[in-house]
Amino acid sequence: MPDAHAQQVAVEVTVNGTRRRAAVPPRLTLADYLRERCGLTGTHLGCEHGVCGACTVLIDGDAVRACLVLAVQADGAEVTTVEGIAAPDGELSPVQAAFRDHHGLQCGFCTPGFVVSVTAFLRDHPDPTDEEIRDGLSGNLCRCTGYQGILKAVRAAADGAAAAPKEHA
Template sequence: MADISIEVTVNGRLRRATVEPRLTLADFLRERCHLTGTHLGCEHGVCGACTVLLDGQAVRGCLVFAVQADGGEITTVEGIAAPDGTLSTVQQAFREHHGLQCGFCTPGFVTSVTAFLRDNPSPTDEEIREGLSGNLCRCTGYQGILAAVRAAADTINEEAR
């Protein structure tokens, strides 16, 4: 099959490329856009390390083809911080509450939590666990991650007042 031209906005920047139909969004972001914060773990959509936002929805970059994102807006972990490098509320909470250890899963968690708290700014602990059930961490035992999500939610709610 012939290569296909796509046009996507990645972290606010328009990108045009010609890609193989089977190129995953995660590989496109890493190889063509040089945004390596989107990690590849299982490459089966189970671990969540490759989570990005596609038109505001958290998706597994390893399960979406780049051609499926044509015309879409993609936000990677690199696009979550402010342009001046100021950490987002979620990133700051992960930092302050030790929501990471080796850091491999962190970009996927941060991206997932960003979308999750946008849709549910006052989650219960049970909702947080359910909302993050698609992201796996092999280091932290999740307590720091849960504390970070709670803290980010509290900060978001305080700022909304």
């Protein structure tokens, strides 16, 4: 019987705009792949059960828990981590700037997951109510902030997006 630990599966994933190919064990999580193979340590591992949201990334635009997805499941997908949220020149995204400006972080451990989740949330809900914001944040846990700064940051990012000039198609 072949050694299950020796088995490797070829995957090709586009991470933050860069195509990456690797041979990975079938049970390697996407979070571990991103951290260990890609060197993208902004994807944090908290609970490793999909509860805390610290490992949230975008897969083909959808916010998902990278600790619950196997790297082989992301084969062929476009993955965006917190490192890919800022502009290529390093300018912070509106969500990142709002978290900075409105004290939406303290220790910073949960912040990458919040930034990714909020980025997807505001794309789908550009003018959310406060209740929708609270509901949209319910999948991310923070032990430091008491959430008030986070809520202010999301509101500011939403208000900034609403005030920004619309691009013409």
